[in-house]
Amino acid sequence: MTKQLFQGNQAITMAAEVAGLKFFAGYPITPASEIIHELVNKKHIKVLQMEDEIASINAIIGASLAGLKAMTATSGPGFSLMQESIGLAHMMEVPLVIVNVQRVGPSTGMPTLPAQGDVIQCIHGSHGDYFPIVFYPNSVSELYKYTIMAFNAAEESLSPVILLSDGFISHLYETIIPDRNFDIKNRTRPPLGAGNRHFTGLSHEDSVPKTSDVDNYRRLITRLHEKQQLTAQRYNYYEYLECSKDTDTLLISYGALSRIAYYFKNDFALYRPIRLFPIVEEIKIIASRYKRILIMEMNTGQYAHEIERILHREVEFIPILGGCIDLNEIKQKLYEQRY
Amino acid sequence: MNNDTNFKRYLKLDLLPTPWCPGCGNGIVLKTICQAFDELDLPKNGTVVVSGIGCAGRSAGFFDLDSVHTAHGRAIPVAEGIKYANDALNVVVVSGDGDLIGIGGNHLFQAIRRNTNITVICYANEIYAMTGGQVSPITPHNTKTLTTPNGNPDRPADIQFLFKSNNCFFARTTAYHLNHMRKCIVEALKFKGFSFVEARTMCIVNYGRRLGYKNSNEMLLHYKEFYKINDYAEALAENEIGIIKSAPRSSDGFPSA
Structure with missing residues (x-):
């Protein structure tokens, strides 16, 4: 297969099609709109532009229960609007x-610029305790791969899986090999209209x-928690680069910002979680x-x-607030902390 | 002629009683929906009920069908997702006036615009009953509720005109007018496109009691005396119930250059 040039958001749509996407509902928003633009031209995928993101997530909940693999992008x-559902x-x-193609917040923020401010919202945005699986790739080819993984993990865990991106990676053009040779998990639960279940x-x-x-509630939440942990262990994706020099420092970063971390690979060991949540043993x-332990991310920690x-130990973090990624700024902050 | 008890096949009888208060009118609407299902002989495999939150929202769990009990106000977009995913399903939304017209009002308006082929049955008790009796979008003007102790300063929403904008089906009926309610629901289910039945139903515990009604029977008698049936009228007056006459679908818009 030959390499082809694609945009990040485009790669997501191509991978979603390979993973079996049949239903998409969404609402226009920068920097995620290219996803609906691409999908609307694909045959065999029903695409709805809804009145808001609340309607979008609820429509895909309905479609998924009705048996179709479903996705939204925002x-x-x-x-924020989707959290309750x-x-x-x-x-x-x-x-x-x-x-979720992240942009600078809070509120309307800086819509066209990248950030990583929605990381905690992924796991604590809705009320109550729940345990989502979250992937955050750092390149166009990874967006392609982990979109497919997100669909598979959703089917295995029977839960909404979050694919994080940001305005930088999603708008990046890179050459990728659009491999269709993935093991695709299919729906196991019968669709709506086949019984007397009450969801x-x-x-x-x-x-x-x-x-x-x-007692029943506690059993239910415990079961959901265990199910998420078990599925997450099967999607144990991360990148770990040992340093060629002897170093006592591990630099953790993810998503767009981790691309610049490679520049420091001769000074620090590098760790990049791809399955961001739940956090299981490997990082320990x-x-x-x-x-x-140094953590660099485009938010305040x-x-x-x-x-x-x-x-259970102190880590140092380097906040690179959203908007731009500047090597000199990062160099300055990294080495300031070191000495 | 159907057997009188045939409608029970659409209910999970072992889950009864419902969580509703004594004197609540919701059971009347629930039963009438099942009678309408029975009259049309809707297949149990192939019919899905979706509800929102509130007293009426709890009715979805009593249908012996696949059912979805969604978040507050979100029954319509979930139902639309189901319908657009599998057009062969009969999709019926059951929920209250606060859920459908209040918090979910925008979804209602947009579903009319899309003319999605689903049926919505609104248990319209004019009050947020499950939370104790707060003012709803269709509580009458000047009515006292927990959150309007000096009387509702707002006018109630009269949503029938929304439906005329896209030739959708709208009917208003009450828990007293049983045959009429059944007819409205049957016609709504048969309608190809978006259909909505506003079924007025009484809440004695968190509404009528505070308005001076001694029991729910008195509230039923109010429906009997106040409302007159006026089917297929251009529009319904405040004291009329009935199915409104459809108007041709509008296609106005900016022409292509």
């Missing part, structure tokens, strides 16, 4: 893929709402080899706090 403001999809165990956001057991059975093992919590 950016921060739309992702993301919780609903977790409670009803609906497989979905939600693409509800209420705490429930076997299709029956249980609004004040505390790798981090145990280093005295200092969202992932750093999570890593600190998991490792």
